[in-house]
Amino acid sequence: MSGVKFVRRVDGLTYEFAREGEMHGFPSYKRVDLDIWCRRLPGFGWVVCSESGEVSSRPFDDAGRGDLPPEGVWVSRKGDRSYVYDLIRDDGDATPTLPTHDWHIEAREYARHESRRGRRFAYPDLDPERTALAVIDMVPLHVSGNAYCRAIVPNINRLADALRTAGGTVAWVVPASGEPAERASEFFGPKIAETYSDAGTSGPLPTRLWPDLATHDDDLFVDKSGFSAFFPGRCVLPQLLEQRHIDTVLITGTVTNVCCESSARDAATLDFRVIMVADANAARRDRDHNAALHTIYRSFGDVRPASDVLTMLDIATQI
Numbered sequence: 051m052s053g054v055k056f057v058r059r060v061d062g063l064t065y066e067f068a069r070e071g072e073m074h075g076f077p078s079y080k081r082v083d084l085d086i087w088c089r090r091l092p093g094f095g096w097v098v099c100s101e102s103g104e105v106s107s108r109p110f111d112d113a114g115r116g117d118l119p120p121e122g123v124w125v126s127r128k129g130d131r132s133y134v135y136d137l138i139r140d141d142g143d144a145t146p147t148l149p150t151h152d153w154h155i156e157a158r159e160y161a162r163h164e165s166r167r168g169r170r171f172a173y174p175d176l177d178p179e180r181t182a183l184a185v186i187d188m189v190p191l192h193v194s195g196n197a198y199c200r201a202i203v204p205n206i207n208r209l210a211d212a213l214r215t216a217g218g219t220v221a222w223v224v225p226a227s228g229e230p231a232e233r234a235s236e237f238f239g240p241k242i243a244e245t246y247s248d249a250g251t252s253g254p255l256p257t258r259l260w261p262d263l264a265t266h267d268d269d270l271f272v273d274k275s276g277f278s279a280f281f282p283g284r285c286v287l288p289q290l291l292e293q294r295h296i297d298t299v300l301i302t303g304t305v306t307n308v309c310c311e312s313s314a315r316d317a318a319t320l321d322f323r324v325i326m327v328a329d330a331n332a333a334r335r336d337r338d339h340n341a342a343l344h345t346i347y348r349s350f351g352d353v354r355p356a357s358d359v360l361t362m363l364d365i366a367t368q369i
Contacts, residue, residue: 054088054119056080056098056107056135056303059195059334065141076117077327088119107135111336118186123148123335134334136197148201151339153328157348163347171352173323174297176362178216182270182296183209184287184317185222185263186279186303186310193260198332199304200262206302207239207264207328221270221281221287221293223303223313223337224258258324277309280316288320298323300359301351302330307342324351327359 056065067079067088079088090096095114098107107126124135136149160170184204193199210220229319255271265271270340276284291299299322301314310331320326328345332337347353 053140055138055140057125057195057197059134059136060240062194063193065135079119090114090119092191093214098124098126109137110134138197148197148246150201150329151198152336153334153340153343155343155353157306159344164233171354172323174362176298176359178213178218178363178366180218180296181202181213181300181363182219182221182294183213183302184279184313185210185220186301186313187223187225187305188260188303189224189258190260191212191302194197196304196332196334198334199260202304202330203260205327207262207303207331209265209300209302209345209356209359210269211252211275212360213300214268216363216367218363219270219292219296220266220293221272222255222259222263222281223268223272223285223287224255224271226275227272277313278312278316279309280320280322288317291322296322298325300330301326304332305338306331306333307338311342313345315350325332325359326351326352326353329354329355 054064055067058064061335068082068083069077070080071078074088085101085292086098086106087101088096088098091099091105094108096116097105097114099105106128107124109120110123110125112120113115114123114212116141119137121137121139123139126133126135135303138148163172164170182310188199188203188206193203195334214220221335225283255273256265259265270287270288270290272279272285272287274285274287281289282288298363299317301317301324303310310326314326315322324346328343331339333342343353360365
C-alpha cells in the first residue's frame with residue numbers, strides 16, 4: 051500500500067499521506083505537505099501525530115491495533131473544534147478502496163419473523179413492472195463528504211440498470227431548494243438550516259445528482275421538501291408510482307437513518323411493499339446504519355443486500 055487519504059466530511063477537504071519507512075515495526079505515512087504522520091504508536095494504536103508523537107486524530111470506532119491504519123471514520127481535534135474524516139487506503143495505481151458499512155440484522159430478529167410468518171423475508175419475489183427503485187438524496191453535498199456514500203454508487207447503478215431492463219421504474223429524489231423553514235432554522239440553527247435548504251442546488255433535476263450515477267431519460271426525477279419522499283404533500287413520488295401501478299419500492303441512498311428511513315416508513319404506511327437495500331444505503335457510522343436497518347426490518351419492510359435484489363429480478367425475468 052503506497053498511502054492513505056483523509057477526506058473531511060464537512061467539505062470534502064482531502065489530506066494525502068505517502069508511505070515513508072516504518073516506525074515501531076509498522077508502516078509509517080507522512081502527510082505530503084507537512085511534517086505530520088500517520089503511525090501506530092505503542093499504547094495508542096493508529097493515530098495522526100506530529101514527529102514528537104503529539105496525537106491529533108484517532109479512529110472513531112476501531113481501536114487501531116491492526117497492521118494497517120483502519121479505514122472508516124476518524125475524528126480530529128484542532129483547537130476548540132472537532133472534525134470527522136474518512137480514511138481511504140490508496141494502493142497507488144489501483145482504485146482506492148472506499149469504506150463500506152459492516153451491516154447486519156441480528157439473528158433474533160430473523161428468528162422472530164420466521165416464527166411469525168414462516169419465512170425470513172416478507173417479500174420473497176418481485177414483479178419488476180410493479181417495482182420502483184427510489185434513490186434518495188444522492189447529491190454532491192452529501193456524497194462528496196461521505197466515503198460510504200461514494201461506495202454505494204456502483205450498487206445503485208447496478209440496481210437501476212437491472213430494474214430498467216426488467217421493465218421497472220427508477221426514481222431519483224433530490225432535496226427541494228428554497229428558503230429554510232422557520233422551524234428548521236430554530237432546530238438546526240440558521241447556518242446549517244441554510245446549508246440543508248441549498249443541498250439540492252438548482253437547475254434541471256438530473257444535473258443535481260452525483261455525477262457518477264447512471265441516469266436515463268425515461269427515469270423519474272422529483273424533489274422533496276421534507277425528509278421523506280413519501281410524506282403526503284412533500285413530494286409527488288407516491289402519486290407518480292401509483293399511476294404506474296407500482297406496489298413495491300426499493301429504498302436506496304443517503305442518509306440511511308434520516309431521509310431513507312423516513313421514506314421507508316412512510317412508503318410502508320402508504321401500503322407499498324418496502325425493501326431497504328442494505329448495501330445501497332449509506333449513513334455516517336455503522337451504528338447509525340444498522341439501527342435504521344433494524345427498525346425497518348422489525349416493523350416496516352425487508353432488508354436485503356443488492357445481490358439478493360438482483361437475483362430476484364433475474365428470476366422474475368425468467369418466469
